[in-house]
């Protein structure tokens with residue numbers, strides 16, 4: 001176990017979000033796109049938060065993005081980096097930055113998705129330097 | 131309809147305890163209520179409106195009305211975290227103006243210290259049904275590392291420094307030295323803050339508020355009642371509230387909901403930031419104060435670092451005295467919710483009842499602002515402008 005790894009709590013899965021987690025288990029990152037207004041959003045919802053339409057679809061994401069902000073939680077027993085990453089597709093998502101030097105993280109860095117196992121649920125998308 | 135001048139803050143009370151080993155949660159609420167009613171010169175039988183938030187035990191307003199023996203014709207349990215109580219004052223003024231109640235009681239209490247709660251450093255989980263939880267909780271979002279991300283982005287965009295943030299804590303500590311109830315009364319320097327251990331980059335231990343037990347209460351009443359009471363008259367001039375969230379992934383960490391609640395409150399009050407003599411600004415962390423002051427219009431966006439530096443927030447020294455009780459950073463942050471005590475100190479200032487060492491001269495207009503939830507995800511913002519009559 002590298003020094004930055006910590007046990008990852010499992011995400012609760014419900015019928016609305018199950019496709020996201022099924023894709024994550026297959027190593028794919030999905031985002032929701034609204035067919036009515038064309039906007040992509042995250043976290044994924046059945047109902048578009050921009051226009052209220054129920055015509056939302058799962059679309060594939062490249063898994064590439066940039067660091068919008070981050071913080072290394074130094075006081076934790078195993079320090080880790082929480083971050084917001086802006087996907088190339090548009091939405092910004094909360095995540096962790098992993099498999100990298102925590103002291104070398106900078107806002108604006110290019111990152112790519114990696115999936116990390118959780119305690120007893122589907123893997124969750126995290127990001128590492130591209 | 132405006133609430134300007136339609137309601138008065140007749141009683142305020144800050145519970146003196148900072149660690150409640152021997153009181154129950156309901157008891158702390160009720161002790162606070164009695165304190166505020168005594169301050170106003172009213173009794174519990176005068177209360178016909180009750181306001182509380184998620185910190186109240188059991189079924190909230192129902193449980194507390196039962197415990198205290200209140201007979202109510204108006205109840206409001208609006209929950210926006212630590213900003214709830216600032217919102218409650220505005221809602222109480224609305225209810226009074228609409229004739230729904232005459233004497234509104236607002237209470238807050240909690241005992242996170244006695245319960246050993248890791249307030250800022252353990253990830254918060256609001257339950258599996260929270261729509262965001264699966265997409266946040268696995269990443270270990272704590273209160274402190276979320277606010278830290280806002281600080282990190284502000285530093286990136288505007289060049290804000292840790293030393294500038296430290297001045298906010300320095301000012302709070304300068305005030306707290308005069309408050310015998312303050313949890314932390316030691317005066318600190320910028321060097322003390324920036325040399326304290328990093329909790330979550332870029333926030334240091336001394337950028338974070340205290341964890342305390344206790345509570346507080348506020349009594350809001352209609353003008354006819356307030357003018358019968360033998361207390362200085364402090365009235366509501368304007369109130370604004372807003373909810374800021376993640377906007378479907380269009381994240382922006384450099385603004386708070388104060389950009390909406392502030393202008394609404396100023397417009398209703400008919401005053402501008404230049405008219406405000408004293409501000410109580412929610413200070414969960416130093417960064418909370420800096421961003422809020424920008425959003426309320428006390429300086430341009432990005433200039434908050436310069437605004438707070440060099441003692442400018444210290445009463446008797448700078449041009450914008452803030453949190454003269456020592457605030458959440460030094461005095462008290464009861465139940466991890468600091469909105470109520472923000473209103474209490476603003477009322478003390480308007481009455482001329484703040485500690486003489488920190489009393490603002492000719493304090494005729496004051497502002498209290500609450501921020502509840504998380505700057506980094508979703509939060510409630512509430513701005514309240516009050517005036518002395």
Ligand SMILES: [Zn+2]
Pocket residue numbers: 034035036037038039048049050051052053
């Ligand atoms: Zn849409």
